Amino acid sequence: MVRIAVIGAGAIGGTLAAWLAQSHDVTVCARSPLADLEVETPEGVIQAAPRILTDPAEATAVDWVLCTTKTYDCPAAAAWLPGLMGPTTRLAVIQNGVEQRERFPQVPAQRTVPVIIDLPAERTAPGRIIQRREGTIHVPEGEAGEALVALFTDTPIDAQTTPDFLTAAWRKLAINCSGIVSALTHRPAEVANDEGAAEVMRALVRECIAVGRAEGADLPDKLADQVVKWTTLAHPQSVNSLHADFEAGRQTEVDARNQVIVRLGAKHGIDTPMNRALASILIAASTRP
Structure with missing residues (x-):
């Protein structure tokens, strides 16, 4: 035992x-x-x-x-x-x-x-x-x-x-980083059916792919489209943990899900404007009086 x-x-x-x-x-x-x-x-x-x-x-x-x-x-x-x-x-x-x-x-x-x-x-x-x-x-x-x-x-x-644990971890991060769109729009997984929101999700994932590759992960270009597709196939009312914590006024894991992409991107000289911008907005919204 x-x-x-x-x-x-x-x-x-x-x-x-x-x-x-x-x-x-x-x-x-x-x-x-x-x-x-x-x-x-x-x-x-x-x-x-x-x-x-x-x-x-x-x-x-x-x-x-x-x-x-x-x-x-x-x-x-x-x-x-x-x-x-x-x-x-x-x-x-x-x-x-x-x-x-x-x-x-x-x-x-x-x-x-x-x-x-x-x-x-x-x-x-x-x-x-x-x-x-x-x-x-x-x-x-x-x-x-x-x-x-x-x-x-x-x-x-x-x-x-x-x-290849490194690739598996970055693949999950590619999924998780896109969840900030649901949090900021106050919409569950069905938000991925909105083409404008879906394109923002793709941009977030593309930045994750670029940084993950620099870190040694083997991530395909098609992963950005796959993440959006997987989200549309989820239960339309499903809510990711970042979204749930944000809605409840709890502290979020935005650092581990989005800011890490910005931080490691800077180490490799890779710009990550979408993750940086949305993480900043979520943090500002979380600390409102």
Whole structure:
């Protein structure tokens, strides 16, 4: 039985903790106390009663730490690491963007595993989650990646290694960066059917492609059109997480989804005016009095 600590008890963290607790020793590190976890999954309702910690001073070393917080909560998540990380503990960073390894520099790179997750879920109340479909996890090839995949052997979550994680991460960022259009127009996925909005989405993705290629990702030109097409095929009322957070007045992950393209573009001398402009507008709108 593997000892696993999950930092974050939101939709992703709660779902992963509930599934992993069916066959492993799981601790959930959260801001507020929880009685237990209950997840409505495609296979039925699962329940779990993992150990719940709210004070980093109470943490003890585990085999794996899974960080599932929003990217802007990394400083708070890092407070748990001194207690959780032993000499051989590995850290899986399950977050948006392409800078997972850079977010926790205090952990050796060889013990940090960046993770791409596609697991539609929503938290309806503390410890109560609806998982919309089974979900997938992708990690880099190698011993650490294979060890993470093994954690999910007894779950319906499809975890696997990928030989080109860099490209996979930038491909997901290409999808995520276009979601800012929904946020700023206050329209769900159906906004991609508007040709003007669709062209803005393509421009955002083209900038992502250019920067991703400079970073070493293998991204085709057609990806810009594909992202728009995939969005039109989604449920017309589906809302991405950036849009949901913006509408609710919460902090957003615009840095990990759009500003990172601007930041890395500048490093390579690549101009990214569309991502820069829309990120600036969203930030201004988020900080209005």
